[in-house]
Amino acid sequence: MLAARGDCVGSKRYRALRPILVFCLPAIGDFIRCHSAVQIIAETFPGHPIDVITSPLAAPLARLMPLVRKAWTVEKHWNPGLRERARLARELRRENYQAAYLLTSSTKAAFVPWLAGIPERIGYPREFQFGIVNRLPAGWLKTFVAFGPRKTRLVEQVCAIALLGKQPAEEKQLPAPRLAVSAEDVESWRRRNGIDPARPVLSLYTSDFENMRSWPPERFVSIARHHIERGWSVWLVGGPRERKAAAQIRASLPEAIDFTSTPDIAEAMQQIAASTAFLGVDGGISHAAGALGVPSVLIFGSNRSYVHGPVNEQVTFIEPPISTPSWIVNTRGISEQSVLEALTTTVRKYPRSA
Structure with missing residues (x-):
């Protein structure tokens, strides 16, 4: 086992400070949530290098995660063949990892640290990976049975693996995910893009308007126009999935600036970090805004924010009333006025300097 904090720091085992590997989830929002578990592991084993493994889409964000040394990549959903997994396992073997935390329950993922000969492979055997996963968190048997009306947030699930199934101390909260973009970056x-740092900015993340998690385009336009009339800039952020929606907004509001063609997700993080406030819907980019510390208002379907939303304190959720038709996902019951009020309150509570 790793030498946890409190073990003799003069021991040969502790001096080695062998690295730890964390198998993270592949989607952007899920990967960001895994940083809560990384922080717990780093606190438990201070000084040990921590590496992560995730999808090529999410891996660039690892450079912005405090406490993460580097990232390995594997195709989303762990679909590479046995030859590719064996190649990755050989590379991992050379790193001399002491332990692997499997925050994903995929058997395909669990095969890699087993092939790499990593001594401790920690996780819940939800796909019956007994032996491949050789250290099980306390209470692992309960994970095979769904019980009770209260759903468990994903951040709680990954933290439970990092805590080996133990409950955190009563006075301690689970750490919120963090991404760090330096003021210099x-x-x-801003200089490269001719951005005036004195002008406040509202970033909009719409997702695809055909997605039921989004919000009607005319309401986004109304919110954007309200801010532009008061001297704000409005930026449209996201990626290829949001480009059609961004074009639709700009057709009604040409003053909005479209950043959805940004080729590098790390640069997209700089855009969000430069924002005064963020308005978005359920999606990975909204998790990034929360982790970057940007005052955020997020539009969610009813009863979805607790399970699926970011846990960062400067995030405000707006949900439609439960009586709204299609209340589980649909967001049409959310008024523009409630969003404007939430944005005003959130920005005042969490002001940002230029």
């Missing part, structure tokens, strides 16, 4: 991005 933000200022450099």
Whole structure:
């Protein structure tokens, strides 16, 4: 086992400070949530290098995660063949990892640290990976049975693996995910793009308007126009999935600036970090805004924010009333006025400097 904090720091085992590997989830929002578990592991084993493994889409965000040394990549959903997994396992074997935390329950993922000969492979055997996963958190048997009306948030699930199934101390909360973009990088991005740092910015993340998790386009336009009339800039952020929606907004509001063609997700993080406030819907980019510390208002379907939303304190959720038709996902019951009020309150409570 790893030498946990409190073990003799003069021991040969502790001096080695062998690295730890964390198998993270592949989607952007899920990967960001895994940083809560990384922080717990780093606190438990201070000084040990921590590496992560995730999808090529999410891996660039690892450079912005405090306490993460580097990232390995594997195809989303762990679909590479046995030859590719064996190649990755050989590379991992050379790193001399002491332990692997499997925050994903995929058997395909669990095969890699087993092939790599990593001594401790920690996780819940939800796909019956007994032997492949050789250290089980306390209470692992309960994970095979769904019980009770209260759903468990994903951040709680990954933290439970990092805590080996133990409950955190009563006075301690689970750490919120964090992404860090330096002030120098933000200022450099502003200079390259001719951005006035004195002008407040509202970033909009719409997702695809055909997605039921989104919000009607005319309401986004109304919110954007309200801020532009008061001297704000409005930026449309996201990626290829949001480009059609961004074009639709700009057709009604040409003053909005479309950043959805940004080729690098790390640069997209600089855009969000340079924002004064963020308005978005359920999606990975909204998790990034929360982890970057940007005052955020997020539009969710009813009863979905607790399970699926970011846990960062400067995030405000707006949900439709339960009586709204299609209340589980649909967001049409959310008024523009409630969003404007939430944005005003959130920005005042969590002001940002230029």
